[in-house]
Amino acid sequence: MRHHAAARAVVEATAGSHVPPGTMKTAWTRWLTLPLIAALTGCGDAGVTAEEGALPSLSERGTFALEIAHDDGAFRRGSNSFAVRATDGAGHAGSVVGVSARMPGHAHGTTPPRIDCADGVCRVSDLVLAMPGRWEITLQLSVPGEQDEALLAPVLR
Numbered sequence: 001m002r003h004h005a006a007a008r009a010v011v012e013a014t015a016g017s018h019v020p021p022g023t024m025k026t027a028w029t030r031w032l033t034l035p036l037i038a039a040l041t042g043c044g045d046a047g048v049t050a051e052e053g054a055l056p057s058l059s060e061r062g063t064f065a066l067e068i069a070h071d072d073g074a075f076r077r078g079s080n081s082f083a084v085r086a087t088d089g090a091g092h093a094g095s096v097v098g099v100s101a102r103m104p105g106h107a108h109g110t111t112p113p114r115i116d117c118a119d120g121v122c123r124v125s126d127l128v129l130a131m132p133g134r135w136e137i138t139l140q141l142s143v144p145g146e147q148d149e150a151l152l153a154p155v156l157r
């Protein structure tokens with residue numbers, strides 16, 4: 001995230017030095033400039049999550065507190081594996097009983113990944129996210145008597 005902050009600072013500095021006084025730099029131009037600066041400063045790691053907020057800390061209805069740790073630190077294009085610890089209000093560990101992923105506006109999802117739960121931690125392995133753009137990954141979470149979902153929404157470069 002420090003890299004992104006630095007990239008933004010560079011964009012602001014560039015706008016200040018190259019734009020004649022009084023000229024407004026449009027948001028459109030800024031969106032074109034940011035990826036270029038990111039590439040130049042080396043923070044544009046190909047395929048990696050472009051936004052924060054990809055990993056929620058609560059399930060949709062608040063049933064579970066979530067700790068989600070991606071093996072590679074961030075979602076990326078290709079195969080993704082991550083660990084999920086879901087804890088309900090009574091301290092019981094929930095299980096991940098299903099995972100699906102889709103791209104809003106695209107008529108496709110992806111192959112269901114492998115899920116292994118043991119000792120209160122579930123591992124989701126080989127979730128393949130092939131395209132850049134916004135993905136909506138739904139985790140079905142369950143403990144006896146309670147069910148909820150978690151929505152992960154990474155935006156991939």
Ligand SMILES: [Cu+2]
Nearest residue numbers: 103106108131
């Ligand atoms: Cu797609």
